[in-house]
Amino acid sequence: MANPAGAPLVHAVNVMKSFHGNDVLKGIDMDVHKGQVVCLLGPSGSGKTTFLRCINQLETIDGGRIWVDGDLMGYADKGGVLHRLSDKAIAAQRRDIGMVFQRFNLFPHKTVLENVMEAPIQVKREPKKEVEQRAMELLAKVGLADKPAAYPGQLSGGQQQRVAIARALAMRPKLMLFDEPTSALDPELVGEVLTTMRELADTGMTMIVVTHEMGFARDVADRVVFMDGGVVVEEGPPSEVISNPQNIRTKTFLRRMTEGG
Numbered sequence: 162m163a164n165p166a167g168a169p170l171v172h173a174v175n176v177m178k179s180f181h182g183n184d185v186l187k188g189i190d191m192d193v194h195k196g197q198v199v200c201l202l203g204p205s206g207s208g209k210t211t212f213l214r215c216i217n218q219l220e221t222i223d224g225g226r227i228w229v230d231g232d233l234m235g236y237a238d239k240g241g242v243l244h245r246l247s248d249k250a251i252a253a254q255r256r257d258i259g260m261v262f263q264r265f266n267l268f269p270h271k272t273v274l275e276n277v278m279e280a281p282i283q284v285k286r287e288p289k290k291e292v293e294q295r296a297m298e299l300l301a302k303v304g305l306a307d308k309p310a311a312y313p314g315q316l317s318g319g320q321q322q323r324v325a326i327a328r329a330l331a332m333r334p335k336l337m338l339f340d341e342p343t344s345a346l347d348p349e350l351v352g353e354v355l356t357t358m359r360e361l362a363d364t365g366m367t368m369i370v371v372t373h374e375m376g377f378a379r380d381v382a383d384r385v386v387f388m389d390g391g392v393v394v395e396e397g398p399p400s401e402v403i404s405n406p407q408n409i410r411t412k413t414f415l416r417r418m419t420e421g422g
Contacts, residue, residue, distance in 0.1 A: 170195045170230055170336060170367050171216065177224030178211055185211045187391040188225065193336075193384075198368045200378040200399075203388035204414055209371040212388070213338050216369070217258040218251050229258065230335055256284060259329030259337045263345045265321040267313040267328070273300065274309035277328045285332070292331070299327040303357050319350030323357050330361075337361070339370040375418055379403050387411045 169192035178186040186208045193199050201209040214220040216227055218235045226243075227234045235251055236243040246254075267276050277296040281287045300306050303323040313321050322342055329337060339358065343351040355377050362368060362381050372378060378385055378399055385402040387395045387410075395408045406412045 168231065169193055170197075171369070172228040173212075173216070173225065174227075175225035176212065176215060176222050176227060178208075178215060178220060178222055185391050186215070186222075189388075189391075189393060191386065191393065193367060193369060195367055196365045197383045198362045198370065198381050199384045199386060200382040201369065201371045201386050201388060202373075202375075202378060202402075202414070203394075207388040208391040209388050210340050213260075213340050213369060213371055216336075216338060217255050217260055219260075221245075229254070252284075256332060257335045259332060259334035261322070261325050261329055261337070261339045261342045263341045265313065265318070265325045265345075267321055267324060269313050271312075272309065273305065273311050273313070273316070273324050276313070276324055277331050280328065281331050296327070296331055299330050300324075302330075302360070303327045304353070317350055318346045319353045322346065322350075322354045326354075326357055326361070335367065337366055337368045339368065339372070341371050341373065343372070343374060373418065375403060375415075387414070389414070 171191065171193040173189055173191040176186050176189040177184070189212055201212070203209050211220060215222050216229065216234065221235060232254055234254055235246055237246060268279065271279065274293070274296055277299060278292045281292045282289055297309065300309055303326055305320060305323055305327070308316065308320065313324070316324065342358070343354050346354065351374070355374060358377070359381055382399050384396060385399045386393055387402055389410045395402055395406060395411045402411065403415065406415055
């Protein structure tokens with residue numbers, strides 16, 4: 162189903178999720194429009210990562226609905242009753258959504274180039290020659306044109322994460338999800354990954370980013386969403402939420418972050 166003009170690319174309504182009786186998401190509403198960068202901020206355990214994983218159905222939701230580009234994720238709506246899609250149908254939905262994790266999850270036994278080429282060839286059955294050309298262009302884009310033959314173990318953490326970004330982009334996603342992509346990196350490597358992400362945002366890629374990098378959120382995000390305790394506490398442009406938060410929980414969190422906590 163084509164998304165009507167002007168409709169949000171991601172439309173989440175009253176999303177709920179619990180683990181073992183613990184409510185992690187308590188009714189999240191969120192819209193992300195095409196070309197927007199939205200940063201999710203909040204303390205650990207606030208539900209940010211879980212929400213991200215619900216968008217591309219790595220977690221099944223317990224209530225509410227999520228649409229991506231007009232498609233209801235994970236379910237078919239038949240007369241108001243939700244029916245779970247097959248694993249194959251969910252995998253097909255997931256193809257259009259790139260995800261970059263805290264850990265790089267690269268195949269250690271494959272070269273950088275092979276890592277980037279793997280999914281388009283295996284999942285989309287695209288011609289190898291075409292995929293190889295695109296993979297090389299993407300490696301150049303993330304500053305690794307000289308590393309196609311290297312193995313992940315020969316790269317720094319920052320380089321591995323940039324390969325992971327190129328790998329996600331190789332599937333030509335309409336949406337990119339980033340789950341704290343710099344949190345596992347040594348401080349001196351964080352900048353190179355954030356630079357790659359800034360450049361990606363400049364190309365108009367729609368991005369939802371869970372991050373603790375306040376400078377990135379302030380400079381790159383169109384909208385910042387502060388979550389705590391499984392709810393959206395405050396949201397708006399970074400100039401409002403980061404520079405002039407209204408909610409006491411947002412203020413406390415940001416003060417802790419700026420004090421280097």
